Amino acid sequence: MSRLAGQSPADSIKAAPAKDSSFRIACIGLLTAVILPGQQPPPRPAELHLLPVQSHIYMLVGAGGNITLQIGKQGVLMVDSGLAAYTSAAYAEVRKLTNLPVRYIINTHVHPDHLGGNEALAKLIPPNRAQPLAVIMNENVLNRLTAPAAGNIATPNPLGFPVDEYYLPFKSLHYNGEAVIVYHEPNAHTDGDSVVLFRGSDVIATGDIFTPDAYPFIDVARGGSVEGELKALTHILELTVPANNEEGGTLVIPGHGRLCEETDVAEFRDMVAIVRDRIQDGIRKGETLAQIKAHRPTLDYDTEYMQQGSFVTGEMFVEAVYKSLMGEK
Numbered sequence: 656m657s658r659l660a661g662q663s664p665a666d667s668i669k670a671a672p673a674k675d676s677s678f679r680i681a682c683i684g685l686l687t688a689v690i691l692p693g694q695q696p697p698p699r700p701a702e703l704h705l706l707p708v709q710s711h712i713y714m715l716v717g718a719g720g721n722i723t724l725q726i727g728k729q730g731v732l733m734v735d736s737g738l739a740a741y742t743s744a745a746y747a748e749v750r751k752l753t754n755l756p757v758r759y760i761i762n763t764h765v766h767p768d769h770l771g772g773n774e775a776l777a778k779l780i781p782p783n784r785a786q787p788l789a790v791i792m793n794e795n796v797l798n799r800l801t802a803p804a805a806g807n808i809a810t811p812n813p814l815g816f817p818v819d820e821y822y823l824p825f826k827s828l829h830y831n832g833e834a835v836i837v838y839h840e841p842n843a844h845t846d847g848d849s850v851v852l853f854r855g856s857d858v859i860a861t862g863d864i865f866t867p868d869a870y871p872f873i874d875v876a877r878g879g880s881v882e883g884e885l886k887a888l889t890h891i892l893e894l895t896v897p898a899n900n901e902e903g904g905t906l907v908i909p910g911h912g913r914l915c916e917e918t919d920v921a922e923f924r925d926m927v928a929i930v931r932d933r934i935q936d937g938i939r940k941g942e943t944l945a946q947i948k949a950h951r952p953t954l955d956y957d958t959e960y961m962q963q964g965s966f967v968t969g970e971m972f973v974e975a976v977y978k979s980l981m982g983e984k
Contacts, residue, residue, distance in 0.1 A: 703741070705748045706914065710856035711831060713752065714908050718745040719768035723860040723908050725853060727831025730758040730786065734851050734860040734908075736772030745772060746779050756783055759830065761837055762792040763862025763910065764845045765799045765877065793839050794822045795847030799877065840864060840887035844871060844910075846878025848887065852894055859894055863910035867919050870953070870960045870972040871927065873979055881931050881979040888924035892917060926956050934976050944977050 703717040715722040718737030722745060725732040731753060737745050749757065757780055762770040770792075777788055797820045819826075826837045833855030840848040844863045851860040863872060864887045873879040891907065895917040898904035907915040933952035953960075953969035961969055978984070 703744055703748050708858055708906055712853055712856045712858045714914060715745060715748055720910050721908055724749060725831055726752050729831050730755040732759040732830055733757060734761045735763055735769040736760055736776050738768050739771040739775045742772040742775035746776060756780060756786055757788060758786055760790045761851055762790060762796060763849045764847050765796045789819050791819045791837060793847040793849050794820045842878050842880045842883035843887035844879050845874045850891060857905045859891060859905060860908045861891055861910060865909045865920060865923060866911045867909055867915050867923055868912045869965055870967040872967050873975040875975055875978050876984055881976045885927055888920060891920050931976055934973060935980060938980060944974060947977060948973055
Protein backbone atom coordinates (compact mmCIF):
# COMPACT_ATOMS: atom_id res chain seq x y z
CA MET A 656 0.00 0.00 0.00
CA SER A 657 1.56 3.29 -1.06
CA ARG A 658 1.72 6.54 0.85
CA LEU A 659 1.07 9.68 -1.17
CA ALA A 660 3.83 12.25 -0.81
CA GLY A 661 2.89 15.81 0.06
CA GLN A 662 3.69 18.82 -2.09
CA SER A 663 5.19 22.16 -1.17
CA PRO A 664 2.94 25.20 -0.61
CA ALA A 665 1.82 27.13 -3.68
CA ASP A 666 0.19 30.06 -1.95
CA SER A 667 -0.44 31.52 1.48
CA ILE A 668 -3.37 30.50 3.60
CA LYS A 669 -5.91 33.09 4.61
CA ALA A 670 -6.58 33.49 8.30
CA ALA A 671 -9.10 30.87 9.38
CA PRO A 672 -12.03 31.84 11.57
CA ALA A 673 -11.41 31.61 15.28
CA LYS A 674 -12.78 28.55 17.06
CA ASP A 675 -16.07 29.15 18.81
CA SER A 676 -17.18 26.82 21.57
CA SER A 677 -20.80 27.34 20.57
CA PHE A 678 -20.38 26.23 16.97
CA ARG A 679 -21.86 22.80 17.65
CA ILE A 680 -25.15 24.36 18.69
CA ALA A 681 -25.32 26.22 15.39
CA CYS A 682 -25.38 23.02 13.37
CA ILE A 683 -28.12 21.19 15.30
CA GLY A 684 -30.97 20.42 12.96
CA LEU A 685 -29.08 21.22 9.74
CA LEU A 686 -30.17 18.12 7.85
CA THR A 687 -30.21 17.54 4.11
CA ALA A 688 -32.02 14.80 2.21
CA VAL A 689 -30.16 11.91 0.63
CA ILE A 690 -30.49 12.02 -3.15
CA LEU A 691 -30.41 8.66 -4.91
CA PRO A 692 -29.41 8.01 -8.51
CA GLY A 693 -32.10 9.25 -10.85
CA GLN A 694 -33.56 11.73 -8.39
CA GLN A 695 -33.23 15.48 -8.80
CA PRO A 696 -31.93 17.83 -6.08
CA PRO A 697 -34.55 19.99 -4.40
CA PRO A 698 -35.26 23.23 -6.33
CA ARG A 699 -33.86 25.64 -3.79
CA PRO A 700 -30.75 27.83 -3.56
CA ALA A 701 -27.89 26.43 -1.54
CA GLU A 702 -27.79 27.64 2.05
CA LEU A 703 -24.36 26.62 3.20
CA HIS A 704 -22.86 26.71 6.69
CA LEU A 705 -19.09 26.49 7.21
CA LEU A 706 -18.21 25.37 10.73
CA PRO A 707 -14.77 24.99 12.38
CA VAL A 708 -14.36 21.56 13.99
CA GLN A 709 -10.89 21.11 15.51
CA SER A 710 -7.35 21.89 14.45
CA HIS A 711 -7.51 22.55 10.69
CA ILE A 712 -10.70 20.57 9.98
CA TYR A 713 -13.95 22.23 8.88
CA MET A 714 -17.47 20.97 8.22
CA LEU A 715 -19.48 22.31 5.29
CA VAL A 716 -23.22 21.75 5.61
CA GLY A 717 -25.96 22.30 3.04
CA ALA A 718 -24.52 21.14 -0.30
CA GLY A 719 -26.03 17.65 -0.09
CA GLY A 720 -24.17 15.35 2.29
CA ASN A 721 -21.83 16.96 4.81
CA ILE A 722 -18.44 17.89 3.35
CA THR A 723 -15.30 17.65 5.48
CA LEU A 724 -12.41 20.00 4.69
CA GLN A 725 -8.81 19.66 5.80
CA ILE A 726 -6.97 22.94 5.20
CA GLY A 727 -3.19 23.27 5.39
CA LYS A 728 -0.01 24.53 3.75
CA GLN A 729 -0.11 21.81 1.11
CA GLY A 730 -3.64 22.56 -0.02
CA VAL A 731 -7.15 21.26 0.54
CA LEU A 732 -8.37 17.72 1.13
CA MET A 733 -12.13 17.16 0.89
CA VAL A 734 -14.17 14.24 2.14
CA ASP A 735 -17.13 14.10 -0.27
CA SER A 736 -18.14 16.83 -2.69
CA GLY A 737 -21.91 17.15 -2.26
CA LEU A 738 -24.43 17.56 -5.07
CA ALA A 739 -23.32 18.87 -8.45
CA ALA A 740 -25.99 21.58 -8.30
CA TYR A 741 -24.25 23.18 -5.30
CA THR A 742 -20.61 22.78 -6.34
CA SER A 743 -20.00 26.44 -7.19
CA ALA A 744 -21.41 27.59 -3.86
CA ALA A 745 -19.41 24.96 -1.97
CA TYR A 746 -16.19 25.91 -3.79
CA ALA A 747 -16.80 29.57 -2.87
CA GLU A 748 -16.92 28.54 0.80
CA VAL A 749 -13.60 26.72 0.44
CA ARG A 750 -12.09 29.86 -1.03
CA LYS A 751 -13.04 31.76 2.14
CA LEU A 752 -10.49 29.60 3.96
CA THR A 753 -7.61 29.39 1.48
CA ASN A 754 -6.45 30.15 -2.07
CA LEU A 755 -4.46 26.92 -2.21
CA PRO A 756 -5.67 24.21 -4.61
CA VAL A 757 -7.98 21.34 -3.79
CA ARG A 758 -5.66 18.35 -4.13
CA TYR A 759 -7.72 15.38 -2.93
CA ILE A 760 -11.33 14.29 -2.74
CA ILE A 761 -12.09 11.19 -0.68
CA ASN A 762 -15.54 9.82 -1.48
CA THR A 763 -17.24 7.87 1.30
CA HIS A 764 -19.67 6.02 -1.00
CA VAL A 765 -21.46 6.00 -4.34
CA HIS A 766 -24.56 8.16 -3.73
CA PRO A 767 -24.56 11.44 -5.69
CA ASP A 768 -25.25 13.65 -2.68
CA HIS A 769 -21.70 12.72 -1.63
CA LEU A 770 -19.80 12.47 -4.94
CA GLY A 771 -22.04 14.30 -7.40
CA GLY A 772 -19.87 17.41 -7.21
CA ASN A 773 -16.61 15.69 -8.20
CA GLU A 774 -16.71 16.39 -11.91
CA ALA A 775 -18.08 19.92 -11.54
CA LEU A 776 -15.40 20.69 -8.96
CA ALA A 777 -12.67 19.41 -11.25
CA LYS A 778 -13.84 21.87 -13.90
CA LEU A 779 -13.66 24.77 -11.44
CA ILE A 780 -10.10 24.05 -10.32
CA PRO A 781 -7.33 25.43 -12.60
CA PRO A 782 -5.27 22.55 -14.09
CA ASN A 783 -1.98 21.94 -12.33
CA ARG A 784 0.32 19.25 -13.70
CA ALA A 785 2.54 19.35 -10.63
CA GLN A 786 -0.41 18.91 -8.25
CA PRO A 787 -3.32 17.36 -10.17
CA LEU A 788 -6.63 16.78 -8.45
CA ALA A 789 -7.07 13.15 -7.44
CA VAL A 790 -9.99 11.26 -5.96
CA ILE A 791 -9.74 8.38 -3.51
CA MET A 792 -12.53 5.83 -3.17
CA ASN A 793 -13.05 2.17 -2.46
CA GLU A 794 -12.95 -0.03 -5.55
CA ASN A 795 -16.62 -0.97 -5.15
CA VAL A 796 -17.60 2.67 -5.66
CA LEU A 797 -15.64 2.93 -8.90
CA ASN A 798 -16.99 -0.43 -10.05
CA ARG A 799 -20.56 0.80 -9.60
CA LEU A 800 -19.82 4.08 -11.37
CA THR A 801 -18.35 2.32 -14.40
CA ALA A 802 -20.53 -0.80 -14.54
CA PRO A 803 -22.15 -1.56 -17.91
CA ALA A 804 -25.81 -0.58 -18.06
CA ALA A 805 -28.52 -2.65 -19.75
CA GLY A 806 -26.03 -4.88 -21.58
CA ASN A 807 -23.87 -2.03 -22.86
CA ILE A 808 -20.10 -2.08 -22.54
CA ALA A 809 -18.59 -0.63 -19.39
CA THR A 810 -18.38 3.16 -19.35
CA PRO A 811 -15.02 4.93 -18.95
CA ASN A 812 -14.23 6.80 -15.75
CA PRO A 813 -17.10 9.32 -15.53
CA LEU A 814 -15.21 11.60 -13.18
CA GLY A 815 -12.79 12.81 -15.82
CA PHE A 816 -9.66 12.81 -13.63
CA PRO A 817 -7.38 10.30 -11.88
CA VAL A 818 -9.02 7.91 -9.44
CA ASP A 819 -6.91 6.29 -6.74
CA GLU A 820 -9.08 3.33 -5.84
CA TYR A 821 -8.14 1.09 -2.93
CA TYR A 822 -9.14 -2.51 -2.26
CA LEU A 823 -7.36 -3.36 1.00
CA PRO A 824 -8.93 -2.83 4.45
CA PHE A 825 -7.47 0.68 4.64
CA LYS A 826 -5.45 3.27 2.75
CA SER A 827 -3.20 5.88 4.33
CA LEU A 828 -1.57 9.11 3.28
CA HIS A 829 0.20 11.99 5.02
CA TYR A 830 -1.09 15.41 4.10
CA ASN A 831 -1.02 18.85 5.71
CA GLY A 832 1.11 17.57 8.55
CA GLU A 833 -1.04 14.65 9.70
CA ALA A 834 -1.82 11.04 8.93
CA VAL A 835 -5.10 10.52 7.10
CA ILE A 836 -6.40 6.95 7.21
CA VAL A 837 -9.26 5.75 4.99
CA TYR A 838 -10.97 2.58 6.25
CA HIS A 839 -13.23 0.38 4.15
CA GLU A 840 -16.37 -0.64 6.05
CA PRO A 841 -17.69 -3.64 4.09
CA ASN A 842 -21.43 -3.99 3.44
CA ALA A 843 -22.57 -1.28 5.84
CA HIS A 844 -24.60 1.59 4.34
CA THR A 845 -23.42 0.26 0.93
CA ASP A 846 -20.64 -2.14 -0.12
CA GLY A 847 -18.16 0.69 -0.77
CA ASP A 848 -18.31 2.78 2.41
CA SER A 849 -15.20 4.56 3.68
CA VAL A 850 -14.60 6.14 7.08
CA VAL A 851 -11.85 8.77 7.22
CA LEU A 852 -9.73 9.37 10.32
CA PHE A 853 -7.70 12.58 10.62
CA ARG A 854 -5.31 11.26 13.24
CA GLY A 855 -3.60 14.50 14.26
CA SER A 856 -6.78 16.56 14.36
CA ASP A 857 -8.72 13.74 16.11
CA VAL A 858 -11.69 13.98 13.74
CA ILE A 859 -13.59 11.22 11.92
CA ALA A 860 -15.78 11.61 8.81
CA THR A 861 -18.24 8.72 8.59
CA GLY A 862 -20.32 9.24 5.47
CA ASP A 863 -23.86 7.88 5.73
CA ILE A 864 -22.95 5.02 8.05
CA PHE A 865 -23.81 7.47 10.83
CA THR A 866 -26.70 9.97 10.67
CA PRO A 867 -27.40 11.04 14.27
CA ASP A 868 -30.90 12.46 13.86
CA ALA A 869 -32.23 10.05 11.23
CA TYR A 870 -32.58 6.31 10.79
CA PRO A 871 -29.74 4.89 8.69
CA PHE A 872 -30.40 4.24 5.03
CA ILE A 873 -29.25 0.65 4.56
CA ASP A 874 -29.00 0.42 0.79
CA VAL A 875 -29.52 -3.32 0.45
CA ALA A 876 -29.61 -3.06 -3.35
CA ARG A 877 -26.07 -1.65 -3.31
CA GLY A 878 -24.59 -4.14 -0.88
CA GLY A 879 -25.65 -2.59 2.44
CA SER A 880 -26.55 -4.77 5.44
CA VAL A 881 -27.54 -4.25 9.04
CA GLU A 882 -24.72 -6.50 10.29
CA GLY A 883 -22.16 -4.52 8.30
CA GLU A 884 -23.72 -1.29 9.58
CA LEU A 885 -23.28 -2.43 13.18
CA LYS A 886 -19.69 -3.56 12.59
CA ALA A 887 -18.88 -0.19 11.01
CA LEU A 888 -20.42 1.75 13.89
CA THR A 889 -18.50 -0.39 16.38
CA HIS A 890 -15.28 0.32 14.48
CA ILE A 891 -15.97 4.06 14.61
CA LEU A 892 -16.39 3.75 18.38
CA GLU A 893 -13.05 1.92 18.58
CA LEU A 894 -11.41 4.90 16.86
CA THR A 895 -12.97 7.56 19.11
CA VAL A 896 -11.49 8.66 22.43
CA PRO A 897 -13.62 10.99 24.61
CA ALA A 898 -12.15 13.74 26.76
CA ASN A 899 -13.49 15.01 30.10
CA ASN A 900 -16.68 13.39 31.39
CA GLU A 901 -17.08 11.43 28.16
CA GLU A 902 -17.47 14.69 26.18
CA GLY A 903 -15.26 16.29 23.55
CA GLY A 904 -12.15 14.41 22.48
CA THR A 905 -12.61 12.81 19.06
CA LEU A 906 -15.25 14.67 17.05
CA VAL A 907 -17.36 12.86 14.47
CA ILE A 908 -18.68 14.41 11.25
CA PRO A 909 -21.69 12.37 10.07
CA GLY A 910 -22.99 11.99 6.54
CA HIS A 911 -25.91 14.28 7.40
CA GLY A 912 -26.74 16.23 10.52
CA ARG A 913 -24.94 17.83 13.43
CA LEU A 914 -21.38 17.48 14.62
CA CYS A 915 -21.12 14.64 17.17
CA GLU A 916 -19.03 12.95 19.84
CA GLU A 917 -18.48 9.33 20.85
CA THR A 918 -21.64 9.13 22.96
CA ASP A 919 -23.79 10.12 19.97
CA VAL A 920 -22.34 7.26 17.94
CA ALA A 921 -22.83 4.83 20.83
CA GLU A 922 -26.50 5.76 21.19
CA PHE A 923 -27.04 5.38 17.45
CA ARG A 924 -25.26 2.01 17.36
CA ASP A 925 -27.34 0.75 20.29
CA MET A 926 -30.57 1.83 18.56
CA VAL A 927 -29.63 -0.08 15.40
CA ALA A 928 -28.70 -3.17 17.46
CA ILE A 929 -31.94 -3.12 19.48
CA VAL A 930 -34.15 -2.73 16.39
CA ARG A 931 -32.15 -5.49 14.66
CA ASP A 932 -32.70 -7.80 17.63
CA ARG A 933 -36.45 -7.13 17.69
CA ILE A 934 -36.77 -7.91 13.99
CA GLN A 935 -34.55 -10.98 14.30
CA ASP A 936 -36.79 -12.26 17.09
CA GLY A 937 -39.84 -11.95 14.84
CA ILE A 938 -38.03 -13.81 12.04
CA ARG A 939 -37.16 -16.64 14.42
CA LYS A 940 -40.83 -16.90 15.35
CA GLY A 941 -41.71 -17.29 11.67
CA GLU A 942 -43.40 -13.89 11.35
CA THR A 943 -43.77 -12.20 7.98
CA LEU A 944 -42.53 -8.69 7.24
CA ALA A 945 -46.10 -7.38 7.54
CA GLN A 946 -46.48 -8.99 10.97
CA ILE A 947 -43.18 -7.57 12.18
CA LYS A 948 -44.13 -4.10 10.93
CA ALA A 949 -47.41 -4.39 12.83
CA HIS A 950 -45.41 -4.71 16.08
CA ARG A 951 -43.75 -1.35 15.28
CA PRO A 952 -40.26 -2.29 16.49
CA THR A 953 -39.02 1.31 16.09
CA LEU A 954 -41.90 2.95 18.00
CA ASP A 955 -39.87 4.14 20.99
CA TYR A 956 -37.24 5.66 18.67
CA ASP A 957 -39.46 7.35 16.09
CA THR A 958 -39.63 10.71 17.84
CA GLU A 959 -35.83 10.90 17.93
CA TYR A 960 -35.00 9.60 14.47
CA MET A 961 -37.96 10.77 12.38
CA GLN A 962 -39.12 14.25 11.50
CA GLN A 963 -41.61 15.49 8.97
CA GLY A 964 -40.31 14.60 5.53
CA SER A 965 -37.67 12.15 6.79
CA PHE A 966 -35.96 10.28 3.99
CA VAL A 967 -36.04 7.01 5.97
CA THR A 968 -39.16 6.32 8.05
CA GLY A 969 -39.28 3.77 10.83
CA GLU A 970 -41.22 1.42 8.59
CA MET A 971 -38.66 1.76 5.80
CA PHE A 972 -35.84 1.07 8.25
CA VAL A 973 -37.63 -2.07 9.49
CA GLU A 974 -38.08 -3.30 5.93
CA ALA A 975 -34.40 -2.73 5.08
CA VAL A 976 -33.26 -4.57 8.20
CA TYR A 977 -35.66 -7.44 7.48
CA LYS A 978 -34.47 -7.79 3.88
CA SER A 979 -30.87 -7.64 5.03
CA LEU A 980 -31.37 -10.39 7.61
CA MET A 981 -33.28 -12.53 5.13
CA GLY A 982 -30.65 -12.05 2.40
CA GLU A 983 -33.11 -10.27 0.08
CA LYS A 984 -32.33 -7.42 -2.29
